[in-house]
Amino acid sequence: xxxxxxxxxxxxxxxxxxxxxxxxxxxxxxxxxxxxxxxxxxxxxxxxxxxxxxxxxxxxxxxxxxxxxxxxxxxxxxxxxxxxxxxxxxxxxxxxxxxxxxxxxxxxxxxxxxxxxxxxxxxxxxxxxxxxxxxxxxxxxx
Numbered sequence: 001x002x003x004x005x006x007x008x009x010x011x012x013x014x015x016x017x018x019x020x021x022x023x024x025x026x027x028x029x030x031x032x033x034x035x036x037x038x039x040x041x042x043x044x045x046x047x048x049x050x051x052x053x054x055x056x057x058x059x060x061x062x063x064x065x066x067x068x069x070x071x072x073x074x075x076x077x078x079x080x081x082x083x084x085x086x087x088x089x090x091x092x093x094x095x096x097x098x099x100x101x102x103x104x105x106x107x108x109x110x111x112x113x114x115x116x117x118x119x120x121x122x123x124x125x126x127x128x129x130x131x132x133x134x135x136x137x138x139x140x141x142x
Contacts (some may be wrong), residue, residue, distance in 0.1 A: 088114055
């Protein structure tokens, strides 16, 4: 199945009102980063066991490991979950940066070293979230 079809099916499968919020978030990331590489992870491991929520990824991050191997992954990801929505900003070296910079301005969200979680878009500042997403994309560009 084509990547765009997988993403559309995933978005269609999300119950409202999260579906509308996920579509707005997806559109916002694409508007900020037109032409970026898209990813879709269905949340299943190699054996087909569900190990995470499905998520959509944007951009390409090349992570070098201690053994010299380089793996590609997305820079920013979005996912719907039982509690709301999550935005993953991958590859940030300083694990306190997002929390320190955005907690005061984003609204009702929980921020960890790489994840911004919130119940609904109405609970946060979308402009602040877009700023965090774009900063993450810029900071982790090759």
